[in-house]
Amino acid sequence: MDDSASNSQALVPTLDGHVERRPKNTPAGVLLMVLKWMARAVVLVVMVDVVRILVTSKTIEWGTVAHYLTFGAILAGALTTLELTVAGMAIGIGIGVVLALMRLSPSTVMNAAASAYLWFFRGTPLLVQIIFLYNLASFIQRITVGIPFGGPTFFSWNTNSLITVTSAAVLALGLNQGAYMCEIVRAGILSVDEGQMEASLALGMTRRRAMRRIILPQAMPVVIPPTGNNAIALLKDSSLVSVISMKELLYQAQLIYSAQFNTIPLLVVVCIWYLAMTTVASVGQYYLERHFDRGSTRTPPPRFRTRFGRNLTSILRPGARMGSASDVAAAAQAGQRSGLGS
Amino acid sequence: MSAHSATEQPLLRLCGIHKRFGDNHVLRGVDLELAAREVVCLIGPSGSGKTTLLRCVNHLEVPTEGRAILQGELLGQYTRRGRLVSLPPRELAAQRAAIGMVFQHFNLFDHKTALENVTEAPIQVAGMSKHEARAIAGRLLESVGLAEKAHAYPRQLSGGQKQRVAIARALAMSPKLMLFDEPTSALDPEIVGEVLDVMRKLAHEGMTMLVATHEMTFARDVADRVVFMDGGVIVEQGPPSQVLTAPSHERTKRFLARLL
Ligand SMILES: Nc1ncnc2c1ncn2[C@@H]1O[C@H](COP(=O)(O)OP(=O)(O)OP(=O)(O)O)[C@@H](O)[C@H]1O
Numbered sequence A: 001m002d003d004s005a006s007n008s009q010a011l012v013p014t015l016d017g018h019v020e021r022r023p024k025n026t027p028a029g030v031l032l033m034v035l036k037w038m039a040r041a042v043v044l045v046v047m048v049d050v051v052r053i054l055v056t057s058k059t060i061e062w063g064t065v066a067h068y069l070t071f072g073a074i075l076a077g078a079l080t081t082l083e084l085t086v087a088g089m090a091i092g093i094g095i096g097v098v099l100a101l102m103r104l105s106p107s108t109v110m111n112a113a114a115s116a117y118l119w120f121f122r123g124t125p126l127l128v129q130i131i132f133l134y135n136l137a138s139f140i141q142r143i144t145v146g147i148p149f150g151g152p153t154f155f156s157w158n159t160n161s162l163i164t165v166t167s168a169a170v171l172a173l174g175l176n177q178g179a180y181m182c183e184i185v186r187a188g189i190l191s192v193d194e195g196q197m198e199a200s201l202a203l204g205m206t207r208r209r210a211m212r213r214i215i216l217p218q219a220m221p222v223v224i225p226p227t228g229n230n231a232i233a234l235l236k237d238s239s240l241v242s243v244i245s246m247k248e249l250l251y252q253a254q255l256i257y258s259a260q261f262n263t264i265p266l267l268v269v270v271c272i273w274y275l276a277m278t279t280v281a282s283v284g285q286y287y288l289e290r291h292f293d294r295g296s297t298r299t300p301p302p303r304f305r306t307r308f309g310r311n312l313t314s315i316l317r318p319g320a321r322m323g324s325a326s327d328v329a330a331a332a333q334a335g336q337r338s339g340l341g342s
Numbered sequence B: 001m002s003a004h005s006a007t008e009q010p011l012l013r014l015c016g017i018h019k020r021f022g023d024n025h026v027l028r029g030v031d032l033e034l035a036a037r038e039v040v041c042l043i044g045p046s047g048s049g050k051t052t053l054l055r056c057v058n059h060l061e062v063p064t065e066g067r068a069i070l071q072g073e074l075l076g077q078y079t080r081r082g083r084l085v086s087l088p089p090r091e092l093a094a095q096r097a098a099i100g101m102v103f104q105h106f107n108l109f110d111h112k113t114a115l116e117n118v119t120e121a122p123i124q125v126a127g128m129s130k131h132e133a134r135a136i137a138g139r140l141l142e143s144v145g146l147a148e149k150a151h152a153y154p155r156q157l158s159g160g161q162k163q164r165v166a167i168a169r170a171l172a173m174s175p176k177l178m179l180f181d182e183p184t185s186a187l188d189p190e191i192v193g194e195v196l197d198v199m200r201k202l203a204h205e206g207m208t209m210l211v212a213t214h215e216m217t218f219a220r221d222v223a224d225r226v227v228f229m230d231g232g233v234i235v236e237q238g239p240p241s242q243v244l245t246a247p248s249h250e251r252t253k254r255f256l257a258r259l260l
């Protein structure tokens, strides 16, 4: 679609506005051209072969795949995965905003508490946190709300009755997500010019109102892209709660294949569902980004088809530039995530 | 224009304002009074503390020492058991609403249209109905010559237009006093005039204004009084004819000589 570049000569501005230099008819240029075409041919052959293996494989049993793709338990599992993602993100965003405000507050106590939270939840594996929370009852018997050090107690629960498979799963995912959302929200708030808060205060707004009406909305364009990436990551990471036998997509598939010994077809079913959900989520993220970009930048983000097309052509055409600024930020974010052992 | 008599209570009174940023003693005891309807221009070299003084008036910066009093009401502080303590945020906010401020870099809300910038505080802070706020904002934008830009976002406006919206935004809260911090310093020279014209009109309408500026022509034409600051103190003050043309202090002479 943006292939106008390949028809013309010399310096061609692409969609990004950067200029691509086409090789001239020198020996080096010709060699480069040949190498590029060879690389494309190799990639194409590999792709065709992968498709051939997928289609003709005996172990995949496409009939079985088709049967289980819309099987009741699998659909229920996919729905549970979605619910876990939504609940985990909701809790995560809530915790993230609170933690971000704590980290930005001048209070040392608030700051230290938030930092300790981040240190723990980003410094330990999510899988460990899930198992830990599920076994909380053997660590803390009762959860009580009251005045500490011998004061009166207002509420008290038995931890065992509070921590079910579902609540442990949702909480673990949400608490963990909160740590990552904190940094995203904080970066968003810091991206808004200080003058915005000053103007709000000068008009008679309280800090809280200024935060809600002026600062946070303007932080959105910075917050949304990495949040979308995190939501997609959480959608996949939610499969980890299968270890505490939460009946989400992967666990449902495991239940079936451990009885029927059709492991590969069911894992293919699982992959198809995850791909479907992450693809839909990516499209949703694009429209969300576009909505919140209003008024904040001079140029709107490229239309979805063009952006998608560019990412696709960048795979096939070695010369094309990869991704957009937000993709780069997302990549950095992803790197930071895995680097800290989520 | 200066309608102040000796007996009338000043609108704004600053008494012994000191401000320290760590070891940096920026304001070293500033006393200043503004009568109602008076226009005072604050001039002085960079770093002399003009911005800091303006920010101490509406407590964007808390003075280390001293008080600011608006119509007899102590700003940002109150007396509890004989000691001065900070006012709770809500009450401080209410006091700030009565003081308009215009910034060097406009600080318009970038995610809101010109009209929404002006209606935001009346609706959110003063509790005005949307309908009424829009009507008032429309009139204000018209008075700064931007009626047709009501639905433009700040990024679609020129610097001069942004600053005029910012003035309209501050006026929407019907302030008793307007603070201007170098409102034209970030503008291209050919655009400065349109903002100064709006300020001139405002002065003629009787707004009390404290203006930090490098625009000597504006000070000469519009100000009732010019205050020259240097090193965190007021060096001299008086009518523009006196301070700008026949300054009595060596430091003022040097500053003015450098400008010309
Ligand atoms: N928030 C702050 N923290 C520390 N120092 C500050 C702060 N704000 C101002 N200062 C210092 O106070 C001094 C006076 O600054 P101020 O901005 O009030 O001067 P000014 O007269 O407005 O100068 P200009 O004409 O350049 O705007 C400067 O030395 C500045 O470095």
Ligand SMILES: [Mg+2]
Pocket: B050, B051, B052, B181, B182
């Ligand atoms: Mg200044």
